[in-house]
Amino acid sequence: MVDLFAVTTRGLETVSAAEMAALPGVIVGTTGYRRVTARVAAPDPALLTLRTIDDLFADVATWEAIGPERAALATMGTYSARIDLRPAAAVCGAVRGRPIRREPAFSVTASFVGRRNYTSDEIKLACARAIEDRHRGWTYTPDDRKADLNVRVFLEHATAHVGVRVGREPLQNRPYKQEHVPGSLRPPVAAAMVWLAGILPGERVLDPCCGAGTLLVEAAYRGGRVLGGDPDRTALVAACGNAATAQARVDLHRWDARALPVADETVTRIVTNPPWGRKVAIEADAEAFYSEIGREVTRVAAPGARIVVLTWVPEWVRSWGLWVVSELEISLYGRTPYGMVLAR
Numbered sequence: 093m094v095d096l097f098a099v100t101t102r103g104l105e106t107v108s109a110a111e112m113a114a115l116p117g118v119i120v121g122t123t124g125y126r127r128v129t130a131r132v133a134a135p136d137p138a139l140l141t142l143r144t145i146d147d148l149f150a151d152v153a154t155w156e157a158i159g160p161e162r163a164a165l166a167t168m169g170t171y172s173a174r175i176d177l178r179p180a181a182a183v184c185g186a187v188r189g190r191p192i193r194r195e196p197a198f199s200v201t202a203s204f205v206g207r208r209n210y211t212s213d214e215i216k217l218a219c220a221r222a223i224e225d226r227h228r229g230w231t232y233t234p235d236d237r238k239a240d241l242n243v244r245v246f247l248e249h250a251t252a253h254v255g256v257r258v259g260r261e262p263l264q265n266r267p268y269k270q271e272h273v274p275g276s277l278r279p280p281v282a283a284a285m286v287w288l289a290g291i292l293p294g295e296r297v298l299d300p301c302c303g304a305g306t307l308l309v310e311a312a313y314r315g316g317r318v319l320g321g322d323p324d325r326t327a328l329v330a331a332c333g334n335a336a337t338a339q340a341r342v343d344l345h346r347w348d349a350r351a352l353p354v355a356d357e358t359v360t361r362i363v364t365n366p367p368w369g370r371k372v373a374i375e376a377d378a379e380a381f382y383s384e385i386g387r388e389v390t391r392v393a394a395p396g397a398r399i400v401v402l403t404w405v406p407e408w409v410r411s412w413g414l415w416v417v418s419e420l421e422i423s424l425y426g427r428t429p430y431g432m433v434l435a436r
């Protein structure tokens with residue numbers, strides 16, 4: 093058995109757990125703050141297709157009693173020297189479809205919650221030196237792009253979770269995401285919205301405020317026939333570029349979401365994060381703007397359609413008069429918007 097843990101966006105742990113559980117052979121264990129644990133009987137390349145998580149790690153150790161004082165650096169060094177990372181390297185090689193070389197270069201990434209009398213760079217160095225001592229021929233590199241393996245140390249209160257990244261790159265990086273516009277979603281969050289929308293192949297999916305097209309590309313990946321638009325030419329150029337890089341078929345239009353050129357009751361899934369607040373200003377009265385978008389969303393949605401909206405003002409979306417199936421408070425850009433699942 094191979095023990096794994098995924099790191100995800102706060103608030104989306106249950107969505108990521110559901111996506112992981114849907115992969116054949118994955119047994120999901122526990123979900124906690126930004127973490128989902130899982131087991132697989134054997135390493136499988138399909139693990140790299142997970143889209144709602146930020147990244148996936150082979151679980152190598154859990155250290156307890158890691159305090160905020162500087163003495164914890166020596167403790168982490170001692171614990172690092174005890175881990176044998178070769179089994180995790182073999183897992184990574186099997187998932188990636190290419191064995192990791194015998195004497196790999198490795199990077200270390202460390203992050204923590206709360207105040208500490210040491211920095212993440214100091215954690216990295218303490219662990220890296222010990223790993224080099226324990227694994228003859230392995231070389232530490234501070235440049236993750238040059239590393240064959242990445243060792244991650246997540247310190248949460250007094251517990252450190254230690255893993256080795258399964259993929260070569262963090263899963264949250266999408267090669268298609270070359271173009272950005274203000275308010276552009278992180279791809280795992282877009283993928284989670286698409287997951288919540290439950291898109292089936294061939295379904296007609298709309299994002300009326302598409303920005304750089306992240307939701308549209310993620311929806312196309314699930315097999316949706318996607319349609320989107322934005323009044324901003326720069327956003328449309330970005331969406332077009334991202335869709336082309338992703339080789340996704342996306343029907344793009346320059347439009348105002350308050351007057352959509354889409355027939356009544358013809359869309360079965362809608363995924364969107366309308367403009368609001370600091371990132372994307374809107375000229376109109378924001379509440380009236382939301383209400384007009386809601387009127388159009390309700391008009392074009394087919395009976396039984398599912399609508400997923402990411403919003404900072406859930407009360408404005410609740411007033412659209414659609415059935416609210418669920419609401420998730422998530423952490424994004426240091427704030428807590430809501431992912432709302434609605435049905436018509």
Ligand SMILES: C[S@@+](CC[C@H](N)C(=O)[O-])C[C@H]1O[C@@H](n2cnc3c(N)ncnc32)[C@H](O)[C@@H]1O
Pocket residue numbers: 273274275276277278282300301302303304305306307321322323324327347348349350364365366367368372374
């Ligand atoms: C938060 S962004 C969407 C980001 C997009 N989901 C992504 O991940 O790239 C909101 C978008 O709404 C667009 N927008 C502003 N006013 C609009 C309107 N009247 N109709 C449609 N879209 C509008 C903005 O140009 C912006 O690109």
